[in-house]
Amino acid sequence: MATPNQKSAQGPAPGSSNAMPLTSEFQLVSSLAKLQDLEKKIHELRTFMPHGLLEPLVPIANPEKATLDNPIAETPKILRDSLDETARARVADVQQFQSLWRDPEMLSVWSHVESRIKESNGLLLQPTGKWERDYDVLLEELAQKEKSNVDERTQEEEHVERVKVQSTEGEWKNVLERFVQRNVPGVRVIQGQDGPSLAVALVRAGVVFQVRGAAETGSPVSDWEVSSKVAGRPPTKLENAILGCLESRPRKWDIAFLLDMISSYADIKQTPCVKCNRLTNDAAQLPVLRRPQANQQFAEGTPRIYTFDALHSGCI
Ligand SMILES: [Zn+2]
Known part of the structure; x- marks a missing residue:
């Protein structure tokens, strides 16, 4: 799992004043879903060097791997242009990842993770090194449950109003x-x-x-x-x-x-x-x-x- 100790990604300083305490189950699951998503993206970023950058060369070396999206470049200029384009796209992906990492909503998450690691004397929070749940799925379930609770309350309130109105001639x-x-x-x-x-x-x-x-x-x-x-x-x-x-x-x-x-x-x-x-x-x-x-x-x-x-x- 990615921790805020990875200085290269420059996570915000822990204990920052904007950090909101993570208290509810919903907030915790939502934060874990964000971390899980970031980790997935880190794995994707790893494939950028060198494979991602050199993608346009693949069909030249292995013509059977040519696709409609990645055909064999017909001229050196076309090859050069598609190498440029690929590099720009990868840089944009890295920038997008950085902005996700520094998103203000992540501030409290980093702060929470940091303090929990401190509490456990530097031990990582998931000793297996694996995600044991899909937190985006769990988050969806919690959101559904919350919505049906609200719907139920609304229906009960409406029922009370209706009875009151209808009981007055x-x-x-x-x-x-x-x-x-x-x-x-x-x-x-x-x-x-x-x-x-x-x-x-x-x-x-x-x-x-x-x-x-x-x-x-x-x-x-x-x-x-x-x-x-x-x-x-x-x-x-x-x-x-x-x-x-x-x-x-x-x-x-x-x-x-x-x-x-x-x-x-x-x-x-x-x-x-x-x-x-x-x-x-x-x-x-x-x-x-x-x-x-x-x-x-x-x-x-x-x-x-x-x-x-x-x-x-x-x-x-
Ligand atoms: Zn309109």
Whole structure:
């Protein structure tokens, strides 16, 4: 295993003030994966001298080893050029390795390794001299596990919210009332006459959506369905594109989420894509996808207001 004692690669000084302590299992495995990768690269670097540099000569000495990538040079000039090119590529590989080694993220790793070697009176940390695990595989497993823990927590939280909202009779009318009071620019909402239903008009975009709460008789609304049936005309291309995105939304039971999501289209003709920063893409399409912004913070006890990022379908 490569240790920071290899002065030739100039690892940063141990105990440097930027070094973060390695505490969690995840950090340790991630660090080991980086070290393992660096070691693999060291083995690759060893083949550069002289073989890597002299590659263009191989098919001249052994014509049967000529390949499409490395053919027999037809003239001395071509040979000279490909030797130059090979040398430049190898130098770039060495430089890339050096920058990986000196990467700020490696600082704490080197510091940790150094202190552990000191603690063990200079003994190497892996006495077998072999890696016994594939740490990149282990890291992937840990990341998956962490993600499914987070997903599970999110689902549990949503379940609690949903039960709370659905256990209050007519809660959707309160949500609607709060929304109307916010006076969101470009958005008009009208409550329907028959049961849980409403119409949402995006005035500037010239789009109207019908929203209807689906529920078994006597049960709370389990799902809000959106359509764009406007009397006398079929839905436009834009309406259909927006509907497609609304249909694939999460929290379908949550009218507050839906109203904020529909409102995010109020200025669709002026809202550029967060990824490519353009309004229309090469296919002249507007960014019709909406993704809830990451890490939204909601104050405890106050109604949530959701915000969304606009994206083209090809920019996810
Ligand atoms: Zn885009």
